[in-house]
Amino acid sequence: QKEVEQDPGPLSVPEGAIVSLNCTYSNSAFQYFMWYRQYSRKGPELLMYTYSSGNKEDGRFTAQVDKSSKYISLFIRDSQPSDSATYLCAMKRGRTGFQKLVFGTGTRLLVSP
Amino acid sequence: EAQVTQNPRYLITVTGKKLTVTCSQNMNHEYMSWYRQDPGLGLRQIYYSMNVEVTDKGDVPEGYKVSRKEKRNFPLILESPSPNQTSLYFCASSRDGGATEAFFGQGTRLTVV
Numbered sequence: 448q449k450e451v452e453q454d455p456g457p458l459s460v461p462e463g464a465i466v467s468l469n470c471t472y473s474n475s476a477f478q479y480f481m482w483y484r485q486y487s488r489k490g491p492e493l494l495m496y497t498y499s500s501g502n503k504e505d506g507r508f509t510a511q512v513d514k515s516s517k518y519i520s521l522f523i524r525d526s527q528p529s530d531s532a533t534y535l536c537a538m539k540r541g542r543t544g545f546q547k548l549v550f551g552t553g554t555r556l557l558v559s560p
Numbered sequence: 561e562a563q564v565t566q567n568p569r570y571l572i573t574v575t576g577k578k579l580t581v582t583c584s585q586n587m588n589h590e591y592m593s594w595y596r597q598d599p600g601l602g603l604r605q606i607y608y609s610m611n612v613e614v615t616d617k618g619d620v621p622e623g624y625k626v627s628r629k630e631k632r633n634f635p636l637i638l639e640s641p642s643p644n645q646t647s648l649y650f651c652a653s654s655r656d657g658g659a660t661e662a663f664f665g666q667g668t669r670l671t672v673v
Contacts (some may be wrong), residue, residue: 492666
């Protein structure tokens with residue numbers, strides 16, 4: 448079983464829709480949770496970063512962590528064609544010292560005009 | 561502009577011919593990593609470095625070598641490439657390695673025939 452599971456998609460939505468992207472994980476030691484966005488032929492770029500359980504909002508993006516369910520989500524409001532990309536969740540066990548990132552396989556999102 | 565630069569972006573080579581993929585960052589980051597990205601497997605860490613002359617294996621180090629003689633550079637060396645090393649490779653750097661790995665390079669698409 449993979450430590451982090453993520454539906455590969457593709458997820459196709461019309462412009463303006465609310466998008467929900469999700470990951471589940473098995474290791475309860477994970478405390479830091481990240482979402483990366485990767486455009487085609489580009490490297491991943493950090494989108495959202497949260498610590499432990501709760502919500503974090505940044506513009507049209509909201510990251511949600513439910514540690515009791517080992518489930519994290521990224522919500523995109525008023526989705527735009529420019530949001531079309533692959534979204535990778537990633538997580539780490541701790542902050543101090545070097546902590547390896549464990550990635551999901553990514554969900555491909557397609558937003559049509 | 562803060563960036564991680566990889567070269568080359570695309571490379572086709574033959575089995576057994578030694579090659580080096582270069583990675584350079586201009587942010588004075590201490591932590592650098594190499595990942596490979598494969599369909600259905602996501603990003604997997606190959607090697608990482610916490611500082612000059614300090615390197616360690618990630619999840620999939622077989623067939624790869626690295627060196628860190630200068631803080632800004634972290635080359636990935638394939639001494640005898642094989643077809644199963646055909647993949648998309650990313651170099652990443654971070655300030656402290658503990659919380660996030662915020663900067664990825666543009667990627668190197670390697671094909672070994």
